[in-house]
Amino acid sequence: MSVAKPLPHDAAPLHVTGQARYVDDIPLPVGALHLAFGLSTIARGRILSMDLEPVRSAPGVVCVMTSEDLPFANDVSPSAHDEPLLSDGSVHYVGQPLFLVAATSHMAARKAVRLAVVDYAEETPILTIEEALAADSRFEEGPRVYGRGDVPAALARAPRTVSGRFEIGGQEHFYLESQAAIALPQEGGDVIVGSSTQHPTEIQHKVAEALGVPMHSVRVETRRMGGGFGGKESQGNALAVACALVARATGRAASMRYDRDDDMVITGKRHDFRIDYAAGFDDDGRLLAVDVTHYTRCGWGMDLSLPVADRAMLHADNAYWIPEIRITSHRLKTNMQSATAFRGFGGPQGMIGMERIMDHVAHDLGLDPVELRRLNYYPSAQAVSEDASGGRISAKMKALTPYGQVVEDFDLHEMTEALLASSDYAGRKAAVAAWNAANPVIKKGIAFAPVKFGISFTLTHLNQAGALVHVYQDGSIHLNHGGTEMGQGLFQKVAQVAASRFGVGMEAVKITATDTAKVPNTSATAASSGSDLNGMAVKAACDTIRERMAAYLAQVYQADVTDVHFADGHVTVGTERMSFAEAAGKAYAGRISLSATGFYKTPKVDWDRIKGDGRPFFYFAYGASVTEVAIDTLTGENRILRADILHDAGASLNPALDIGQIEGAYVQGAGWLTTEELVWDDKGRLRTHAPSTYKIPACSDRPDVFNVALWDGENREDTIYRSKAVGEPPFMLGMSAYLALSDAVAACGAGYPALNAPATAEEIWRAIGGMGDEL
Amino acid sequence: MSKIHVTTTVNGDEVEFLADPRETLLDCLRDKLGMTGSKEGCGTGDCGACSVTLDGTLVCSCLVLGVEADGKQVGTIEGVAEGGVLHPLQKKFIEHAALQCGFCTPGILVAAKALLEQNPNPTETEVRYWLAGNLCRCTGYDKIVRAVMDAAADLRGEAA
Ligand code: FES
Numbered sequence: 036m037s038v039a040k041p042l043p044h045d046a047a048p049l050h051v052t053g054q055a056r057y058v059d060d061i062p063l064p065v066g067a068l069h070l071a072f073g074l075s076t077i078a079r080g081r082i083l084s085m086d087l088e089p090v091r092s093a094p095g096v097v098c099v100m101t102s103e104d105l106p107f108a109n110d111v112s113p114s115a116h117d118e119p120l121l122s123d124g125s126v127h128y129v130g131q132p133l134f135l136v137a138a139t140s141h142m143a144a145r146k147a148v149r150l151a152v153v154d155y156a157e158e159t160p161i162l163t164i165e166e167a168l169a170a171d172s173r174f175e176e177g178p179r180v181y182g183r184g185d186v187p188a189a190l191a192r193a194p195r196t197v198s199g200r201f202e203i204g205g206q207e208h209f210y211l212e213s214q215a216a217i218a219l220p221q222e223g224g225d226v227i228v229g230s231s232t233q234h235p236t237e238i239q240h241k242v243a244e245a246l247g248v249p250m251h252s253v254r255v256e257t258r259r260m261g262g263g264f265g266g267k268e269s270q271g272n273a274l275a276v277a278c279a280l281v282a283r284a285t286g287r288a289a290s291m292r293y294d295r296d297d298d299m300v301i302t303g304k305r306h307d308f309r310i311d312y313a314a315g316f317d318d319d320g321r322l323l324a325v326d327v328t329h330y331t332r333c334g335w336g337m338d339l340s341l342p343v344a345d346r347a348m349l350h351a352d353n354a355y356w357i358p359e360i361r362i363t364s365h366r367l368k369t370n371m372q373s374a375t376a377f378r379g380f381g382g383p384q385g386m387i388g389m390e391r392i393m394d395h396v397a398h399d400l401g402l403d404p405v406e407l408r409r410l411n412y413y414p415s416a417q418a419v420s421e422d423a424s425g426g427r428i429s430a431k432m433k434a435l436t437p438y439g440q441v442v443e444d445f446d447l448h449e450m451t452e453a454l455l456a457s458s459d460y461a462g463r464k465a466a467v468a469a470w471n472a473a474n475p476v477i478k479k480g481i482a483f484a485p486v487k488f489g490i491s492f493t494l495t496h497l498n499q500a501g502a503l504v505h506v507y508q509d510g511s512i513h514l515n516h517g518g519t520e521m522g523q524g525l526f527q528k529v530a531q532v533a534a535s536r537f538g539v540g541m542e543a544v545k546i547t548a549t550d551t552a553k554v555p556n557t558s559a560t561a562a563s564s565g566s567d568l569n570g571m572a573v574k575a576a577c578d579t580i581r582e583r584m585a586a587y588l589a590q591v592y593q594a595d596v597t598d599v600h601f602a603d604g605h606v607t608v609g610t611e612r613m614s615f616a617e618a619a620g621k622a623y624a625g626r627i628s629l630s631a632t633g634f635y636k637t638p639k640v641d642w643d644r645i646k647g648d649g650r651p652f653f654y655f656a657y658g659a660s661v662t663e664v665a666i667d668t669l670t671g672e673n674r675i676l677r678a679d680i681l682h683d684a685g686a687s688l689n690p691a692l693d694i695g696q697i698e699g700a701y702v703q704g705a706g707w708l709t710t711e712e713l714v715w716d717d718k719g720r721l722r723t724h725a726p727s728t729y730k731i732p733a734c735s736d737r738p739d740v741f742n743v744a745l746w747d748g749e750n751r752e753d754t755i756y757r758s759k760a761v762g763e764p765p766f767m768l769g770m771s772a773y774l775a776l777s778d779a780v781a782a783c784g785a786g787y788p789a790l791n792a793p794a795t796a797e798e799i800w801r802a803i804g805g806m807g808d809e810l
Numbered sequence: 811m812s813k814i815h816v817t818t819t820v821n822g823d824e825v826e827f828l829a830d831p832r833e834t835l836l837d838c839l840r841d842k843l844g845m846t847g848s849k850e851g852c853g854t855g856d857c858g859a860c861s862v863t864l865d866g867t868l869v870c871s872c873l874v875l876g877v878e879a880d881g882k883q884v885g886t887i888e889g890v891a892e893g894g895v896l897h898p899l900q901k902k903f904i905e906h907a908a909l910q911c912g913f914c915t916p917g918i919l920v921a922a923k924a925l926l927e928q929n930p931n932p933t934e935t936e937v938r939y940w941l942a943g944n945l946c947r948c949t950g951y952d953k954i955v956r957a958v959m960d961a962a963a964d965l966r967g968e969a970a
């Protein structure tokens with residue numbers, strides 16, 4: 036049995052010796068060309084003229100293309116066909132690709148693009164939320180609204196209310212491997228594309244459209260990415276399409292990778308949000324009504340902004356039952372990079388908005404923020420399953436989300452209890468208070484944050500997956516599925532599933548690159564769904580082969596098929612015992628098909644995004660964290676001193692990989708809310724386009740004490756070995772770092788801190804300045 | 811642009827290549843010598859993915875010119891395992907699951923090896939600050955630090 040073991044990443048030996056190949060490491064045939072885009076330098080306007088002669092005559096340049104040279108579709112959008120690969124004459128942001136250069140080296144291509152002389156008719160860009168609202172520049176006809184009850188009336192009736200505004204910055208993915216693609220021309224106009232993408236099928240689709248060929252003429256392969264985090268769900272389309280076009284036009288292999296600053300300037304990032312809120316509650320802290328309005332800057336193209344903004348709305352409740360709630364969402368179109376998927380996909384923004392409200396209410400009432408949260412939690416899974424009353428305020432009713440799904444698996448009551456104990460929350464909170472009373476300059480803060488994250492693609496049809504499994508006559512197994520490997524260990528987990536179905540060791544299973552020629556019509560590896568979907572599809576394929584083998588062997592040995600067992604590298608048939616390899620050889624000789632496809636679609640999900648009603652999620656994943664920080668009140672400098680995490684991965688398929696995901700996600704989430712600041716100037720130019728100006732957490736920022744544990748539970752839904760998805764949910768554990776900083780700032784005065792995210796040193800210093808006199 | 815003939819030693823083997831005088835050592839390693847273990851994460855000396863040693867000193871190969879390697883000893887990730895035997899750091903990285911996407915891993919291993927060569931008994935804080943120039947977006951660093959501490963103990967002949 037190979038599931039639920041802490042096995043290392045399948046490619047670990049390749050990684051530590053430098054042999055693991057990423058797209059840009061693949062050896063290219065002689066004569067391969069290297070590509071670069073020429074980028075716009077204004078945020079909005081029209082191109083009056085573009086002199087590309089100096090580019091064409093630059094050393095090493097082989098070909099230059101503009102939108103007029105594109106024979107078929109000029110589009111790389113994953114959604115609304117609104118993102119031309121190369122500008123059609125209109126300019127929508129600083130960094131938009133205008134033309135394409137292919138040269139004999141990467142450096143020659145990059146140098147040549149800078150020689151273009153472009154003349155623009157510049158228009159005033161729409162950059163801020165105010166500007167977008169004033170111009171009614173938005174996606175969809177107006178704001179989307181989900182909720183229930185008469186919220187203005189309920190707020191008016193409430194004994195107490197708080198209201199406020201909270202700004203949340205975006206985030207650069209900063210996958211360490213920047214975007215990359217290669218294209219190799221084939222006979223008959225076909226093309227093979229290698230892409231660092233989370234979505235090979237989309238690449239195949241967009242390349243086919245651009246070349247004017249059916250999808251069967253394009254084969255896309257992805258072995259691994261050097262990180263993705265959502266940033267390679269749609270943002271790799273442009274590179275792959277550009278390579279394919281050049282390969283088609285020149286008959287030569289084409290390769291493209293963005294340098295880091297190009298990557299940051301061209302590609303989309305996490306959506307930033309402004310959240311306006313009002314909450315009504317009683318004197319005990321029970322929430323009665325919440326009104327939240329999300330404003331998000333989506334950038335120039337639609338990309339995935341609608342489902343991102345939807346998911347933010349679907350997480351605006353986080354873990355709390357709110358009797359009457361209204362969630363309004365404005366998806367604003369601005370002259371910036373087209374914001375895109377990023378781990379959590381809007382969920383983190385919706386959730387931190389609610390946590391900010393909880394914090395504000397607790398501060399208003401002088402209650403312990405954890406107690407307030409527990410008071411408002413959804414009812415426990417047990418209470419919901421035992422509830423037969425059907426009364427007006429029954430557990431079932433209190434388990435109803437604003438969008439009509441019943442929360443049937445709520446584990447946070449028990450998890451909170453366990454984490455508070457293991458992290459000694461009460462003792463440390465008292466110690467923090469004592470420290471703050473004694474120390475005027477360095478203040479400490481401590482905070483708890485719960486996470487409830489919905490698992491499934493909200494676009495229901497994406498919740499499907501396929502797999503292809505071959506058993507060779509020597510007993511070795513070839514495994515392929517639609518998921519992509521970006522470091523999350525998906526291949527390892529899925530291979531463990533295959534090994535356990537056949538009762539063989541991991542060495543018998545070969546994990547192969549994701550390949551659109553092996554498994555078609557795949558969904559992006561996103562929404563944390565990788566192992567849920569692909570694990571089940573692989574299981575189905577393995578079981579088909581296993582059943583065929585068992586039926587044949589039972590017949591040969593005159594045994595009952597139920598007496599055939601696959602375990603420990605062997606197959607037993609009644610009293611006969613043979614190695615798995617022997618069994619495979621026998622089945623082959625008996626003319627049994629040892630190849631099968633598998634398919635899976637998530638059950639139960641059903642969602643109407645316009646009405647905001649239904650069951651968007653198969654289940655929820657839970658987590659909780661406690662973070663302690665210290666700030667220097669004179670400079671705003673700060674440190675995370677300790678983080679304690681308890682996270683629910685169901686019955687974990689691989690605890691080592693899951694704990695790694697949780698640690699990395701927490702640090703990335705904390706980075707989003709603390710040091711990672713994106714700055715655009717008033718011309719719409721991104722000023723933070725390199726690691727020198729954009730600060731992701733470094734090794735020295737790691738919390739001094741970092742305790743991570745898995746909650747010992749099983750998924751109540753029938754997922755692969757009862758595990759839970761773990762890619763995105765722990766990202767939001769980083770919220771407690773922000774909340775702890777806010778707690779530390781609160782120790783500097785009597786008011787509620789006006790602390791926006793990211794809580795950089797400057798922002799903390801500014802918020803302290805707004806706190807007024809010392810307590 | 812005329813090219814310059816460079817003779818250097820990479821992981822103990824003498825190699826020669828022709829380099830444009832403005833070409834980085836990283837590009838020379840990757841494009842001329844086919845040694846793609848060293849990665850480019852930023853090209854500006856901020857991420858450490860391109861870490862190599864030059865006459866024993868840890869450098870960002872994206873900030874060194876290929877021609878500067880002339881007559882020097884270059885050490886890359888490809889030379890960390892000797893004779894097919896993994897270095898204790900490499901073993902501990904696998905054992906501790908200290909990598910996810912693996913893109914930062916070669917640079918971190920080269921940097922960690924350089925640390926242990928000059929300081930066989932580092933404190934955890936020393937490891938964390940030494941590796942502060944090596945960015946990793948996936949792991950959150952915890953397992954990396956543990957793996958380095960464990961490998962250091964191993965190299966000192968202590969059971970961790
Ligand atoms: S690539 Fe050299 S430091 Fe980032």
Ligand code: FES
Pocket residue numbers: 211261262522909910911912913914915945946947948949
């Ligand atoms: S493992 Fe992905 S950057 Fe470190």
